Amino acid sequence: MKKSVLRTSTLGVALAMTLAACGGGNDEQTEETTEATVEEQVDEPTDVEETESEEATEDVEEETEDTEATDETDEDTTEDGDATPSEGGTPVEINAELTDPETGDTITIVSALRDVPSERDASYIEDGGEVVYLEISIEAGDQFGGAIGTNDFYILYDGEEDRAKGTLRDEISAQGLEPLETFARRDGSSGNLWVAFTVEGERADTYTGAYIRPETEILGEDEVLPEFRGEFTIPAP
CATH class of the missing domain: 2.60.40 (Immunoglobulin-like)
Structure with a gap:
């Protein structure tokens, strides 16, 4: 059975042509969109950000407690010999x-x-x-x-x-x-x-x-x- 391969230099030329074809765009439109996005972010209420931060912190603490409980359970199972060993043979x-x-x-x-x-x-x-x-x-x-x-x-x-x-x-x-x-x-x-x-x-x-x-x-x-x-x-x- 015969395989086929392509030289990486050929792949590089094809990639460069693809990037060149996709590189065009409207710079003015991009700048306007970016400015609008920044203004919207600045206008967001500060108290919303603080509330979201507190909620994220509580979620992380809950996930940490769940992970620790799961790890303890896995260790107990391995000691009892019921879990699949990490290696066999x-x-x-x-x-x-x-x-x-x-x-x-x-x-x-x-x-x-x-x-x-x-x-x-x-x-x-x-x-x-x-x-x-x-x-x-x-x-x-x-x-x-x-x-x-x-x-x-x-x-x-x-x-x-x-x-x-x-x-x-x-x-x-x-x-x-x-x-x-x-x-x-x-x-x-x-x-x-x-x-x-x-x-x-x-x-x-x-x-x-x-x-x-x-x-x-x-x-x-x-x-x-x-x-x-x-x-x-x-x-x-």
Whole structure:
């Protein structure tokens, strides 16, 4: 499957043209509107502002008391063992850095969680498989647009490459982690995000993981970026 990207310089020209087209306006009308708005604000009664301020202060105090009560309740629930833990599974360190020479993207595989509980894929776990979470961060290059998504990450087992499963995003979020959905290169740095895999056969001691950017066309140019593949090892817990 081939992707398509656009150079950021082309995006910049399009944005500049759009801004230029929207820049016109009536300066005199803007000044008159601004003056009228200021006069209306000055004419407002002072006692109304003081009343609104007092009401806002009372609301903040009530919200603070409600928040403190909720926090105490959550802490009690966690101590009793009834709340969902912030993390599940066994953590393992990876710290593999993969740099795409064509796009300038750097993908860091920070760590993994092995044997993660899963309600959705519990049947695979019962049959000897497991759910694995990967913690990743992205530092995007500045040459191209486009995005990096869940479908660009793979795990190798039983001789097959299986993509990360976007269907487990809700379970990732339920554990207090931020799932990768689609990260736009224009956003620069992603922070730490998570993707999930379900091993549907027998779990292994170690796995080979991969980030794969497929062969990519540059829109508007007669040039194709070759596929980039970066591999890493997911160690045993």
